[in-house]
Amino acid sequence: MNDDLLKSAWKSQDLPPAVFSVDQLHSVARKLDRRIRVRNTLEYAACLLVVVCFARFTVVFPYPLMRLGSAMIIIGTLIIAWQLHVRASSQSAPRELAGLEYHRRQLVRQREALRTAWLWYVAPLVPGVVLFRWGVEIELDANGPFARGMGANMAIAAVFFAIILFNLHGARRLQRQLDRLPRDTDNGTS
Amino acid sequence: MNNKNQDTCYQQAATDYGPDLARFTAGYERDPALRRELLQEVHVALWQSFASYQAQCSLRTWVYRVAHNVGVTHIQRTMRRAERQSLAIEDIEAQACEYTDIALTERRLDLARVMALIHQLAPLDRQVMLLYLEELDAASIAEVTGLSARNVATKVHRIKAVLAAQLSGGMQHE
Numbered sequence: 001m002n003d004d005l006l007k008s009a010w011k012s013q014d015l016p017p018a019v020f021s022v023d024q025l026h027s028v029a030r031k032l033d034r035r036i037r038v039r040n041t042l043e044y045a046a047c048l049l050v051v052v053c054f055a056r057f058t059v060v061f062p063y064p065l066m067r068l069g070s071a072m073i074i075i076g077t078l079i080i081a082w083q084l085h086v087r088a089s090s091q092s093a094p095r096e097l098a099g100l101e102y103h104r105r106q107l108v109r110q111r112e113a114l115r116t117a118w119l120w121y122v123a124p125l126v127p128g129v130v131l132f133r134w135g136v137e138i139e140l141d142a143n144g145p146f147a148r149g150m151g152a153n154m155a156i157a158a159v160f161f162a163i164i165l166f167n168l169h170g171a172r173r174l175q176r177q178l179d180r181l182p183r184d185t186d187n188g189t190s
Numbered sequence: 191m192n193n194k195n196q197d198t199c200y201q202q203a204a205t206d207y208g209p210d211l212a213r214f215t216a217g218y219e220r221d222p223a224l225r226r227e228l229l230q231e232v233h234v235a236l237w238q239s240f241a242s243y244q245a246q247c248s249l250r251t252w253v254y255r256v257a258h259n260v261g262v263t264h265i266q267r268t269m270r271r272a273e274r275q276s277l278a279i280e281d282i283e284a285q286a287c288e289y290t291d292i293a294l295t296e297r298r299l300d301l302a303r304v305m306a307l308i309h310q311l312a313p314l315d316r317q318v319m320l321l322y323l324e325e326l327d328a329a330s331i332a333e334v335t336g337l338s339a340r341n342v343a344t345k346v347h348r349i350k351a352v353l354a355a356q357l358s359g360g361m362q363h364e
Contacts, residue, residue: 003350006357009301010323015216017208018229022197025237028230095259096239096252098336099317102259106266181314182341 040088047081050074057132063139069132076124083120087113104181111174117167122160129156199240199249204233207253210324211236214254217308217320218261219268232260247333254321254334262313300357307356318345 020028050073057070093105133156137149204211211232219225239256246252304323308316314335321331328346332339 003353006300006304006353007323007325009298010213010304011325013213013216013301015209015212017204017212018226018233019204019208020230020233020237022200022237025200025234029234029238032231032234092263093259094239094242095235095256096242096246097259098255099258099262099314099334100336102255103262103313106263110266177312180312182337 036088040084043084044081047077047084050077054128061135061140063135065131065135065139067135069128069130069135072128072131073125074128076126076128079124080121100181104178107174107178107181111171111178114167114171114174118164121167122163126160196237196240196243199243200233200237203236203240203249203253207250211253211257213324214257214261214320216305217316218264220305220309228261228264231264232257235260251330251333258317258320258334262317265313265316303356304353307352315345315349318342319349322346322349 054070054073054077058067058074061067061070090109092109093102095102097105133149133153136152137144141149212229215225215229215232219228236253236256239252243252247255308319311319314337317335318331318337321334326334328339328342331337331342331346335342337345
């Protein structure tokens with residue numbers, strides 16, 4: 001099959017075009033917005049769960065370090081929720097951009113979110129978790145076995161490191177895609 | 191742009207380029223049900239985009255850009271799932287052999303191979319290939335994609351070579 005035949009076969013595919021009234025488009029747009037809102041609500045609900053849980057710890061535990069740690073975890077969680085909100089609200093690249101520029105901006109946006117995840121997703125929780133765990137070690141469970149405390153601390157640190165490494169790996173993958181994009185453009189941003 | 195103009199522009203675009211949009215979405219999503227959803231998403235994005243349309247470029251360029259950018263976002267969103275579901279050329283050839291039992295034409299088999307190839311391409315290459323199949327010239331492809339005309343010409347040259355190899359391989363297989 002030569003080029004022309006292939007193009008003709010491509011154009012004669014049995015793919016009926018969709019026809020939408022403006023009312024239908026309004027309805028679909030609302031549905032898409034609702035889907036995004038549900039996803040965001042789930043993330044906020046997870047943050048709320050953490051806040052409620054540690055708010056209870058500030059009342060239940062009589063130890064100052066654990067109370068302070070709980071309060072700082074709540075603050076850290078609120079910072080994360082705020083960051084999620086800011087990032088979800090920020091506009092993605094305008095869809096009418098030329099393909100190369102649109103693709104580049106999308107990749108940069110995603111790469112930055114992953115590259116800085118240690119700062120906005122992990123770091124806000126670290127001070128609170130350290131204080132809380134310190135409180136557990138010296139106030140709540142002062143006579144507990146050293147190995148148990150160390151094991152718990154190592155497990156928490158491993159989770160934090162895994163999150164950071166996973167996100168940095170994703171950022172590097174996106175950077176490789178960015179590096180492969182052509183640099184010469186005629187009218188990329190028009 | 192006021193709402194009435196936005197609606198008018200959309201309706202004109204949907205009338206003039208509706209079939210093209212349907213084909214583009216086929217290049218970005220294999221699954222028919224998901225493809226219908228993607229096509230809906232393309233139409234919504236197109237309608238929304240006309241709020242800021244002031245004839246910065248031709249209507250066709252605008253429509254194609256929006257459609258392809260929605261397609262690219264779709265690929266990124268579903269990348270992992272797509273990778274799991276993506277088929278190697280050999281899989282497509284195996285499918286093609288099954289199709290011969292139900293007497294599909296050679297034309298359709300070639301189109302199936304081309305579609306399999308399209309679904310393996312990186313977003314920008316895929317965009318160039320889809321526009322090439324839509325019979326756009328290099329200058330028009332450059333305008334939609336933002337690539338330089340020289341880069342488009344190189345990519346089109348490679349696409350032709352890959353297609354030739356793909357289709358001649360298919361014929362040998364048969």
